[in-house]
Amino acid sequence: MTAPVEAEAQGKGRAGGKGTPWPVARALAATAATPLPPLTVPLKRARGRVLATPLTARQPHPAFDTAAMDGYAVRGEPPWTLVGSALAGGEPAPPLRCGEALEIATGAPTPPGTTAVVPYEHATVRARTVTPRQPGTSRTHIRHTGEECPAGREVLPRGTVVTPAAVGLAASLGCDSLTVHAVPQVALLLTGDELARSGLPPHGRVRDALGPLLPGLVEWAGGAPRPVTYLPDGRAPLVTELARSAGRFGPQEPAPGTDVIAVCGASSRGPADHLRPALGELGAQLLVDSVACRPGHPQLLAQLPGGTYVVGLPGNPYAALAAAMTLLIPLLGTLAGRPAPTRRTARLARPLRTDPSRTWLVPVVVEDGLATPVGHDHPALLWGAALADALAVLPPGGADDVELLPLPR
Ligand SMILES: Nc1nc2c(c(=O)[nH]1)N[C@H]1C(S)=C(S)[C@@H](COP(=O)(O)OP(=O)(O)OC[C@H]3O[C@@H](n4cnc5c(N)ncnc54)[C@H](O)[C@@H]3O)O[C@H]1N2
Numbered sequence: 001m002t003a004p005v006e007a008e009a010q011g012k013g014r015a016g017g018k019g020t021p022w023p024v025a026r027a028l029a030a031t032a033a034t035p036l037p038p039l040t041v042p043l044k045r046a047r048g049r050v051l052a053t054p055l056t057a058r059q060p061h062p063a064f065d066t067a068a069m070d071g072y073a074v075r076g077e078p079p080w081t082l083v084g085s086a087l088a089g090g091e092p093a094p095p096l097r098c099g100e101a102l103e104i105a106t107g108a109p110t111p112p113g114t115t116a117v118v119p120y121e122h123a124t125v126r127a128r129t130v131t132p133r134q135p136g137t138s139r140t141h142i143r144h145t146g147e148e149c150p151a152g153r154e155v156l157p158r159g160t161v162v163t164p165a166a167v168g169l170a171a172s173l174g175c176d177s178l179t180v181h182a183v184p185q186v187a188l189l190l191t192g193d194e195l196a197r198s199g200l201p202p203h204g205r206v207r208d209a210l211g212p213l214l215p216g217l218v219e220w221a222g223g224a225p226r227p228v229t230y231l232p233d234g235r236a237p238l239v240t241e242l243a244r245s246a247g248r249f250g251p252q253e254p255a256p257g258t259d260v261i262a263v264c265g266a267s268s269r270g271p272a273d274h275l276r277p278a279l280g281e282l283g284a285q286l287l288v289d290s291v292a293c294r295p296g297h298p299q300l301l302a303q304l305p306g307g308t309y310v311v312g313l314p315g316n317p318y319a320a321l322a323a324a325m326t327l328l329i330p331l332l333g334t335l336a337g338r339p340a341p342t343r344r345t346a347r348l349a350r351p352l353r354t355d356p357s358r359t360w361l362v363p364v365v366v367e368d369g370l371a372t373p374v375g376h377d378h379p380a381l382l383w384g385a386a387l388a389d390a391l392a393v394l395p396p397g398g399a400d401d402v403e404l405l406p407l408p409r
């Protein structure tokens with residue numbers, strides 16, 4: 001599927017054309033790369049990354065026989081004589097003898113010989129004699145060593161995203177570090193002389209919507225966004241910044257280790273749309289050149305000679321988001337080591353206008369398996385996307401059941 005950029009950059013024939021079919025483009029983005037190499041990081045830096053090796057228990061859980069309730073550890077048949085007390089984290093208690101009871105806190109090791117823990121509410125104590133309030137049940141209220149997880153057991157497979165719960169689980173099982181995939185480093189280049197970064201822009205200029213949007217989107221997809229770089233319109237600044245971001249050359253210090261560069265704007269064929277010519281000048285290979293979808297068709301995926309990927313996103317903000325969901329998010333997922341997402345579908349709440357040759361990405365809210373379009377889906381405004389749970393993928397010709405691309409919430 002690769003084609004030298006130079007050839008494409010010369011012609012304008014594909015600007016309004018159909019481009020790569022949307023499902024093909026997404027699959028190309030997901031398979032263009034391989035996961036970044038593994039590295040071992042402390043637990044506190046592991047969250048959001050992806051396990052490169054399975055998480056296995058370094059110790060059994062629980063690590064010792066322990067009381068599941070506050071009450072009395074007892075041995076043998078009642079009544080029992082109270083011989084002392086044990087708190088969680090305290091000195092280990094000596095073995096119990098038959099007929100003895102030890103006041104015990106939840107989580108304290110049960111002394112050797114314990115046959116049950118009688119909760120306070122099930123016991124009566126008089127003159128250091130403990131008796132049960134009701135006939136014994138079959139429950140001993142002892143959590144035995146390894147009963148929840150034996151040592152060496154694989155508890156999370158490779159490819160699991162490290163959630164807060166996973167970090168806590170790893171700690172419970174004695175881990176101080178996790179082996180995860182490196183996080184894709186993402187440079188964000190925004191082009192356009194018309195962009196204003198705060199306040200109400202003067203006539204003819206527009207507020208930048210993508211500088212505020214993209215870092216959160218990249219983090220959600222498992223990448224690490226670099227601070228946004230704003231570029232003036234022009235081919236030369238784009239060539240210089242693409243090369244610098246890729247760490248290849250440049251007058252300034254190269255940015256080390258950039259895996260992906262997302263470029264916003266300059267993706268179409270107008271006089272200020274320099275992305276394709278700039279990529280051509282740098283000797284990039286186009287992997288996807290325009291996608292048969294609305295919005296977002298001018299998007300592209302390319303690879304610079306040093307290996308860095310470039311995703312070209314249209315300047316129109318909703319078109320940029322739709323394009324990012326098509327090319328950038330699958331690419332980042334693969335680089336980050338995430339498994340392919342589970343395919344989700346829903347029934348469209350009402351039929352939508354369809355296109356015979358292009359996929360439409362439609363913002364929807366999803367409830368009880370029904371996808372309801374929220375409207376407000378003009379390519380230039382993120383209103384519909386901000387209301388939506390997901391983008392519904394409406395294939396050429398339409399469908400009753402549609403695939404969903406969940407949006408970050
Ligand atoms: N002759 C053709 N013209 C256009 C075509 C085409 O096929 N043939 N496609 C249109 C489509 S669809 C899109 S989308 C845009 C893509 O344009 P670019 O990627 O080149 O982006 P720009 O021209 O720079 O900007 C387009 C539009 O978006 C605004 N913009 C840009 N950046 C931002 C930002 N960060 N935040 C908010 N708004 C932004 C910009 O001001 C323009 O209004 O091309 C069409 N034209």
Ligand code: MOO
Pocket residue numbers: 294295296297298314316319379380
């Ligand atoms: O990608 Mo444009 O519609 O897709 O604004």
